[in-house]
Amino acid sequence: MKLSREDVEHIADLARLALSSREISRYREQLAAILEHFQRLQELDTEEIPPTASVLPLRSVMRDDEARPPLQREQVLENAPDTEGGCFRVPAALE
Numbered sequence: 001m002k003l004s005r006e007d008v009e010h011i012a013d014l015a016r017l018a019l020s021s022r023e024i025s026r027y028r029e030q031l032a033a034i035l036e037h038f039q040r041l042q043e044l045d046t047e048e049i050p051p052t053a054s055v056l057p058l059r060s061v062m063r064d065d066e067a068r069p070p071l072q073r074e075q076v077l078e079n080a081p082d083t084e085g086g087c088f089r090v091p092a093a094l095e
Contacts, residue, residue, distance in 0.1 A: 001035040003028050 082089040
């Protein structure tokens with residue numbers, strides 16, 4: 001697929017790239033080669049291939065939710081920097 005200099009300049013403008021004349025010539029060739037590969041891929045018959053989001057089987061990475069006895073209040077508060085009356089004590093957010 002042939003790309004014009006204006007095509008490359010337009011793509012560079014969309015990508016907010018400032019290209020020199022030398023870079024425009026180089027990217028014109030490289031982008032044309034990439035587009036030719038895409039044209040070849042479009043020629044493939046993919047009717048029998050089901051759409052997939054991933055080639056890997058789906059699996060949950062979350063553990064099962066299991067009921068367990070709760071922690072005692074003393075255990076919860078023992079690492080708190082400040083407590084008062086069996087609760088966490090934090091600085092006031094509003095005055």
